[in-house]
Amino acid sequence: MQIAISDNSSEKNTSFLDKLEKKLLKIFRLTNEPVVKVYHGYGNVSQMIVFGHVFSLSPLPRKKYRKNFWTNTFALIRSFMVVRIPDVSVRMVWGGVVCETTTAKDGFFRFEWKHQSEMAPGNYKVQVQYFSKETNAVFATGVGSVIIPYINQFSFISDIDDTFLISHSSNIRRRLYVLLTKNAHSRKPFEGVVNHYRLLANAHTTLENPNPFFYVSSSEWNLYDFIKEFTRKNELPEGVFLLSQIKRLAEVWKTGATKHGTKFMRIARIFEAYPTQNFVLLGDDSQQDPVIYAGIVKHFPGRVISVYLRHVYEKNLTNVKEEIKKIESAGVQVCHFVHSQEAIDHSYRIGLLEKNETTASKVVG
Numbered sequence: 001m002q003i004a005i006s007d008n009s010s011e012k013n014t015s016f017l018d019k020l021e022k023k024l025l026k027i028f029r030l031t032n033e034p035v036v037k038v039y040h041g042y043g044n045v046s047q048m049i050v051f052g053h054v055f056s057l058s059p060l061p062r063k064k065y066r067k068n069f070w071t072n073t074f075a076l077i078r079s080f081m082v083v084r085i086p087d088v089s090v091r092m093v094w095g096g097v098v099c100e101t102t103t104a105k106d107g108f109f110r111f112e113w114k115h116q117s118e119m120a121p122g123n124y125k126v127q128v129q130y131f132s133k134e135t136n137a138v139f140a141t142g143v144g145s146v147i148i149p150y151i152n153q154f155s156f157i158s159d160i161d162d163t164f165l166i167s168h169s170s171n172i173r174r175r176l177y178v179l180l181t182k183n184a185h186s187r188k189p190f191e192g193v194v195n196h197y198r199l200l201a202n203a204h205t206t207l208e209n210p211n212p213f214f215y216v217s218s219s220e221w222n223l224y225d226f227i228k229e230f231t232r233k234n235e236l237p238e239g240v241f242l243l244s245q246i247k248r249l250a251e252v253w254k255t256g257a258t259k260h261g262t263k264f265m266r267i268a269r270i271f272e273a274y275p276t277q278n279f280v281l282l283g284d285d286s287q288q289d290p291v292i293y294a295g296i297v298k299h300f301p302g303r304v305i306s307v308y309l310r311h312v313y314e315k316n317l318t319n320v321k322e323e324i325k326k327i328e329s330a331g332v333q334v335c336h337f338v339h340s341q342e343a344i345d346h347s348y349r350i351g352l353l354e355k356n357e358t359t360a361s362k363v364v365g
Contacts, residue, residue, distance in 0.1 A: 038144025057083035149212030160217040184229035192340030201237035213239030290323035
């Protein structure tokens with residue numbers, strides 16, 4: 001008589017690997033459930049634009065902000081621990097509107113649609129679903145906001161790194177050091193910049209109808225939550241974030257080193273979305289803002305009121321002055337400044353700000 005002995009070693013190995021995977025996910029505060037990440041979109045009275053990513057692996061939201069080297073380093077690295085899902089179906093659902101598209105090779109999706117009736121300015125919630133076209137099963141859902149700004153006298157487009165957030169963009173080692181050792185609560189804005197931005201948000205309008213702000217940066221979408229929390233913590237004007245292509249963990253040392261030509265395209269799309277709006281551009285001279293802004297002024301004549309460039313990089317000064325001459329020759333005011341108070345004074349001189357305007361709340365930064 002032969003006795004059959006069940007070999008369950010394969011099952012044991014599988015069980016062990018499952019437990020190990022769960023433990024590692026818990027340690028690194030990651031999820032391997034599909035996630036639809038929807039970023040702040042923007043629109044006008046007749047059109048809306050929404051974008052985001054679909055992930056199969058992504059970090060869980062950060063809950064605590066400690067002044068601890070390893071905690072902050074770990075948090076930054078986690079933001080690059082993502083696995084993107086390409087070529088899958090996603091649909092945007094808003095009211096009676098349903099749009100479908102397919103994610104790009106980096107998991108990115110973008111919806112752009114027109115509404116049948118004019119939309120009032122405000123903040124609208126939209127839902128994006130990652131689903132199966134064959135079975136209609138929904139694997140993950142994300143919720144985001146679309147901002148339709150009030151069309152006031154001015155709109156503002158601002159860079160982020162070294163424009164209002166101290167980042168040392170021109171020095172990769174120093175940039176990585178602050179990214180790895182500090183967090184959204186311990187990083188600092190330049191002195192006076194929050195006051196300037198709050199004043200601009202309420203220039204020639206009311207607190208209830210603030211001027212729109214668009215934050216366009218070469219920083220990657222990996223840093224979206226960090227930047228969003230930084231602006232919230234420091235009470236900068238709420239706005240739309242337009243960042244650069246997401247990076248993998250192996251590329252973390254390249255953070256901020258994105259081709260700047262895409263930044264011109266993102267700014268151009270904003271101008272095209274608001275064809276009757278005048279803009280003020282805010283940036284710095286550490287990288288390509290002067291070149292990009294000179295290109296925008298040339299491409300959209302008569303649409304830029306003023307350009308603000310924070311001086312943070314001495315070696316680039318000669319080239320920056322050449323770009324400033326190009327901008328000024330087109331009849332656009334330029335303020336190349338070191339301290340934000342200089343920029344505030346300039347805003348009053350050219351009538352961008354009025355003497356009776358005050359900040360919405362306490363002055364910080």
